[in-house]
Amino acid sequence: ATPTALLVGTGRGAQLGILIRGPQILESTRQVDAIVLDKTGTVTTGRMALLGVHVAAGVAADGGLAGTPAGAAAETELLRLAGAAEAGSEHPIGIAIVNGAADQVGILPAATAFTSAQGFGVQATVEGHLVLVGRPRWLADEWQVILPADLAEVLAGIEARGQTAVAVAWDGAARGILAVADEVKPSSAAAVAQLVALGLTPVLLTGDNPTAARAVADQVGISEVFAGVLPAEKVDRVRALQAAGHVVAMVGDGVNDAAALAAADLGIAMGTGTDVAIEASDITLVRADLLAVVDAIRLSRRTLATIK
Numbered sequence: 650a651t652p653t654a655l656l657v658g659t660g661r662g663a664q665l666g667i668l669i670r671g672p673q674i675l676e677s678t679r680q681v682d683a684i685v686l687d688k689t690g691t692v693t694t695g696r697m698a699l700l701g702v703h704v705a706a707g708v709a710a711d712g713g714l715a716g717t718p719a720g721a722a723a724e725t726e727l728l729r730l731a732g733a734a735e736a737g738s739e740h741p742i743g744i745a746i747v748n749g750a751a752d753q754v755g756i757l758p759a760a761t762a763f764t765s766a767q768g769f770g771v772q773a774t775v776e777g778h779l780v781l782v783g784r785p786r787w788l789a790d791e792w793q794v795i796l797p798a799d800l801a802e803v804l805a806g807i808e809a810r811g812q813t814a815v816a817v818a819w820d821g822a823a824r825g826i827l828a829v830a831d832e833v834k835p836s837s838a839a840a841v842a843q844l845v846a847l848g849l850t851p852v853l854l855t856g857d858n859p860t861a862a863r864a865v866a867d868q869v870g871i872s873e874v875f876a877g878v879l880p881a882e883k884v885d886r887v888r889a890l891q892a893a894g895h896v897v898a899m900v901g902d903g904v905n906d907a908a909a910l911a912a913a914d915l916g917i918a919m920g921t922g923t924d925v926a927i928e929a930s931d932i933t934l935v936r937a938d939l940l941a942v943v944d945a946i947r948l949s950r951r952t953l954a955t956i957k
């Protein structure tokens with residue numbers, strides 16, 4: 650039989666916007682000593698904005714690549730095709746590119762044959778071009794699209810600012826780089842400090858580049874960072890912490906977090922996140938706010954203290 654206190658605890662949780670899958674979850678919550686936090690959409694708002702548009706020098710100067718027009722026209726072309734290719738994307742980066750492109754160039758052309766590669770990028774056919782938008786390493790490894798020197802330099806500058814660089818290519822050649830970024834949620838730093846005060850070790854986990862990850866970690870006071878982690882590898886990082894003797898909570902929001910959320914001793918999904926993440930989790934937070942994680946841990950400790 651379930652002790653009444655646990656039921657009362659889950660009921661109290663619901664009042665606080667902490668939806669707990671079952672009363673026994675409160676037990677695992679209490680034992681957690683390491684907390685893995687997904688970056689985008691969990692520590693940060695996930696509301697990315699398009700902050701920079703950079704056309705490859707060759708394209709901008711002579712417009713010679715596949716008849717692409719020069720200068721401002723080349724920039725418009727880059728935004729039209731990248732925005733159109735991302736139209737089917739649910740990823741915060743894709744949404745930022747669609748909105749930014751539509752703001753700057755108006756109505757976007759239609760795309761067909763859209764496919765998204767989780768944690769890498771998207772591909773689609775737009776006006777007869779096979780367009781790729783994604784992680785520069787993905788374009789290189791999967792599509793043999795190498796950035797020219799000028800774009801490689803642009804990319805380094807974007808990452809040094811703590812932003813995310815997204816490469817755009819079509820018909821087999823790199824055409825430009827887009828810079829996107831979001832902001833740390835106002836409560837994230839306070840929440841991390843309270844998690845540390847409760848004796849938990851916070852770890853930042855992200856598919857994003859190490860420089861952007863470090864910038865966010867510094868802003869919220871996290872020292873341990875796993876960056877450049879592919880979606881399939883997120884679960885390995887959770888398992889490695891468990892193998893090292895930790896009882897691990899994982900907090901995430903994305904499709905790419907689902908396996909790690911399920912593998913963690915305690916999976917916590919942001920209520921604003923994808924359904925897959927919510928289904929894989931033990932707890933769902935109605936407020937997309939890390940302070941609710943602090944509340945959940947305090948609640949479980951208090952609830953169990955009344956039982957002992």
Ligand code: ADP
Pocket residue numbers: 687688689735738740742743767768769770771782783784785813814815854855856857858878879880903905
């Ligand atoms: P996170 O772990 O921070 O939630 P993801 O694993 O979802 O990040 O994505 C990792 C990286 O893959 C992004 O930083 C970006 O470079 C690339 N990426 C993922 N989805 C897209 C997309 N729709 N468009 C462009 N790039 C993408």
Ligand code: MG
Pocket residue numbers: 687688689690691901902903906
């Ligand atoms: Mg995320």
